[in-house]
Amino acid sequence: MTTAGLFDLTGKTAFVTGAGSGLGFAMAECFAENGAKVVLAELNRTNLDAALAKLADRGFTCDGRIVDAAHSKQIESAMDCTRKEFGALDIVVANAGISAGPGPMTDIGTIENVAPERWREVLDINLSGVFSTIQCAARHMKAQRSGRIIVTASTAGFRGDPMVGYAYAATKAAVVNLVRQAAMDLARFDVHINAIAPGPFRTSIGGGRMRQSETESAFAETLPLGRIGNPDEIKGAALLLASKASSFMTGAIIPVDGGALSW
Numbered sequence: 001m002t003t004a005g006l007f008d009l010t011g012k013t014a015f016v017t018g019a020g021s022g023l024g025f026a027m028a029e030c031f032a033e034n035g036a037k038v039v040l041a042e043l044n045r046t047n048l049d050a051a052l053a054k055l056a057d058r059g060f061t062c063d064g065r066i067v068d069a070a071h072s073k074q075i076e077s078a079m080d081c082t083r084k085e086f087g088a089l090d091i092v093v094a095n096a097g098i099s100a101g102p103g104p105m106t107d108i109g110t111i112e113n114v115a116p117e118r119w120r121e122v123l124d125i126n127l128s129g130v131f132s133t134i135q136c137a138a139r140h141m142k143a144q145r146s147g148r149i150i151v152t153a154s155t156a157g158f159r160g161d162p163m164v165g166y167a168y169a170a171t172k173a174a175v176v177n178l179v180r181q182a183a184m185d186l187a188r189f190d191v192h193i194n195a196i197a198p199g200p201f202r203t204s205i206g207g208g209r210m211r212q213s214e215t216e217s218a219f220a221e222t223l224p225l226g227r228i229g230n231p232d233e234i235k236g237a238a239l240l241l242a243s244k245a246s247s248f249m250t251g252a253i254i255p256v257d258g259g260a261l262s263w
């Protein structure tokens with residue numbers, strides 16, 4: 001076996017939720033850089049337009065769709081359109097996710113302060129939205145007997161995390177096992193599903209708090225590498241999981257976390 005072309009995505013169609021910003025945008029850009037046709041599924045019109053413009057500036061013509069990943073019908077219709085337009089759905093990334101606010105070591109993040117509406121909103125996007133995205137992708141991919149599904153989990157899904165809110169920790173733990181459960185179901189159809197568990201990255205999540213220097217320093221102190229991640233640093237794992245390079249991988253959760261889970 002030669003390794004030439006192992007990471008090549010030429011001719012593949014990729015669909016990424018929450019692709020207008022941060023990690024979703026970086027993954028969409030990486031797939032375009034490696035030859036895929038990319039559909040950016042994004043809730044926020046401003047983010048979507050800015051993302052498509054950035055990609056166009058680099059010579060990549062990508063499709064954009066306004067989609068609320070928490071609404072299964074919207075996900076279904078956007079994926080159906082993608083399949084019709086491009087003839088296949090090879091790579092789907094269930095990435096859209098929101099913060100649940102501050103963690104339990106702050107005055108406002110303690111358990112009695114978790115508002116039911118916020119709890120529900122985070123579950124709708126971070127868990128039910130991920131489930132619907134996997135379910136729709138699986139329907140198309142089982143029929144075509146091939147496909148790669150990638151879920152953006154989090155290191156917060158593996159242990160108590162003082163920096164994140166209750167609903168975030170709960171949903172990220174849940175998606176880790178969702179990936180393992182779906183891996184059993186989909187493997188015989190040659191559909192692979194894996195997750196990336198990012199540590200802290202400099203994105204716009206949580207109203208931009210990851211870009212504030214005091215938050216960044218607080219997160220950096222929790223990491224062996226001593227700094228938070230740049231969104232581009234998600235690209236290597238995303239390309240691995242989207243390409244032939246991961247042909248013997250399914251049900252895996254890859255930390256990209258500056259070493260967070262190692263101590």
Ligand SMILES: NC(=O)c1ccc[n+]([C@@H]2O[C@H](COP(=O)([O-])OP(=O)(O)OC[C@H]3O[C@@H](n4cnc5c(N)ncnc54)[C@H](O)[C@@H]3O)[C@@H](O)[C@H]2O)c1
Pocket residue numbers: 017018019020021022023024041042043044047067068069070095096097098125129152153154155197198199200201202203204205206210
């Ligand atoms: N940044 C981090 O430190 C970090 C760490 C671990 C995991 N993650 C995960 O990475 C994923 C992406 O987050 P990010 O940090 O890039 O944040 P971000 O806010 O920069 O980007 C998220 C994008 O998703 C979009 N979005 C939000 N809700 C949506 C919905 N219902 N439907 C469609 N699009 C929606 C937003 O408009 C935004 O463009 C999330 O699942 C998040 O939990 C982030």
